Amino acid sequence: MNVAVVLFTCDLRLHDHPPLRAALAGGRQVVPLFVRDPAVDRAGFAAPNRLAFLADCLRDLDAGLRERGGRLVVRHGDTVEEVCRVAAETDAAEVHLAAEVSAFGQRRERRLRGALEAQGRALHVHDAVTxxxxxxxxxxxxxxxxxxxxxxxxxxxxxTLRGPLAAPRAVPVPDGPASEPLPSREKLSGVAPALAPGGxxxxxxxxxxxxxxxxxxxxxxxxxxxxxxxxxxxxxxxxxxxxxxxxxxxxxxxxxxxxxxxxxxxxxxxxxxxxxxxRPAAAHADYRSRDDRWRSGRAAAEDAEAWRQGRTGHPVVDAAMRQLLHEGWMHNRGRLLVASFLTKTLYIDWRVGAEHFLRHLVDGDLANNQLNWQWVAGTGTDTRPNRVLSPVAQGRRLDPDGAYVRRWLPELADALDAAGVTGAAVHEPWKLPESVRERSGYPAPVVGLADGLARFRQARGLE
Incomplete structure (x- = not known):
């Protein structure tokens, strides 16, 4: 039993990889394993942008392993079952993986430990990997x-942080464990046109x-x-x-x-x-409830859809939302602005926004995404839960000459250029001449900022 399995999850690298270095100790052979678990798909995390980036990462990881005499083994199925199957096929004595923080990851770790112990094998979980x-x-x-x-x-x-580990020079992999073909982003549909490469x-x-x-x-x-x-x-x-x-x-x-x-x-x-x-429940439940009765019904659904498509009539919000659709990524400040607009100006449940982000963000991370949304919504760890970010004030401060808005709202930019309008006026198109607004085809605001603020303050009992 001079073989160890390394289960790769959200640690798709060779440099500074404690589970891999520990598995290689003592001259052991190693099975580098990645499992495509249908449970991830069922939970809604198999978004096209992340699947495409993942495909790049797995191909790069396999290439790096092959340069070191190894290869990546890819399986599809329940993670616990596949890890145990590979361990049995190779008579592996132990399995190494990075510690998880989500409820799903922690449950999987407990299941895996029990299943491996029943086979007489050990599970080693490593901190400070992710x-x-x-x-x-x-x-x-x-x-x-x-x-x-x-x-x-x-x-x-x-x-005091541990010191980074060098990538191993050799990764000997035993003969035998079969692998499914590596995925490819070219076979995926619905990928953002300008999605960055992974690996x-x-x-x-x-x-x-x-x-x-x-x-x-x-x-x-x-x-x-x-x-x-x-x-x-x-x-x-x-x-x-x-x-x-x-x-x-x-x-x-x-x-x-x-x-x-x-x-x-x-x-x-x-x-x-x-x-x-x-607090694993914070992935879907308020960390600190504000007793919100979020808007629902047809009008709220229409407002939420306008927000998703970047058609709210508030330029900096719409620019950020269109960047998300085109790149699968959004500037961090844009994320704060669009989240504040959805939860406080439109007064729509933060989970609606979090779900949309997880559908499109290539970095759609459960902890960062959900808890940042809660922070902005005022249901999380923010010590100022009722702050509201004004798209106009923030736009003028963060995009003073309107270059960001013009980049992502070309219809508005073209109409402004034709009318000779420059600078920060782009952030308040409702103040432009009617002829300019009509030429652009850009929508009127779904709600006035003063009206949205008043509605939010009333809902939170601030007035």
């Missing part, structure tokens, strides 16, 4: 998890470029919608083609205000994971 700091490593004295980011971040920053190689190239030329200005430019001064590393963090531990180490070595601000965002990612780990 997070920089494990969920349970930083806790307050009064409860099992931090509910406010700032004190969490102070403690998080004091933690560890692409992630490491992007990280190197970001640390070399982008991170220095991050503190000043991370809110610039048109300038897009963000790293765009979130899909690679979601699929684990990059290690958060390695990223934090490298960013801290780079140093400076930009790197510090960037590391803070990685801490936010860990913060949401420790919340979800402690």
């Amino acid at each position: 997070t920089a700091v494990p969920p349970g490593a930083v806790t307050p004295a009064s409860s099992g998890h931090f509910a406010v980011f700032t004190p969490y971040f102070r403690r998080w920053s004091q933690q 560890e190689g692409e992630g490491r190239r992007r990280l190197a470029g970001w640390l070399r030329t982008g991170v220095t200005a991050y503190a000043d430019r991370h809110d610039d919608l048109a300038g897009d001064g963000t790293s765009r590393l979130s899909p690679h963090l979601h699929f684990g083609t990059l290690s958060p531990v390695e990223i934090v180490h490298r960013a801290r070595r780079r140093g400076g205000p930009g790197a510090e601000a960037f590391v803070r965002q990685l801490a936010w990612r860990d913060f949401h994971r420790q919340v979800l780990f402690a």
